């Protein structure tokens with residue numbers, strides 16, 4: 001479950017940057033295809049995240065914060081791509097993107113116990 005979760009968000013992060021570069025080079029069709037694939041990945045990230053939550057004995061505030069931050073990142077992926085597609089400003093969302101990623105990596109890898117890094 002945790003491997004599926006990490007694979008899903010890592011792939012989403014890569015495809016997010018692929019979508020940005022496709023947009024930069026004017027490939028609108030390719031951009032739209034990646035955006036669709038990303039939406040499927042969002043569902044997989046959420047499903048695997050909820051699956052992980054079911055494995056937790058006692059869901060505390062850190063788990064809630066982790067889940068909320070994860071959803072926040074998904075919202076930002078979607079927000080940044082849709083605003084870029086409409087040629088609107090994204091700077092405010094990029095600041096949030098960095099903050100949310102720092103928080104999610106800290107919570108996921110450092111604060112909370114389950115990890116792909118554990119033997």
Ligand code: HEM
Nearest residue numbers: 009049050052053067070071073108109112113114115116
């Ligand atoms: C793009 C969005 C997300 C990112 C980048 C992300 C990132 C991470 C990371 C880095 C870990 C730790 C992996 C490890 O230590 O091997 C993790 C674990 C976890 N994630 Fe997410 N996540 C996201 C979305 C979500 C969502 C939406 C939920 C819940 C609905 C969720 C729930 C969890 C849970 C319960 C764990 C296990 C925590 C533990 O006990 O260590 N995640 N996630």
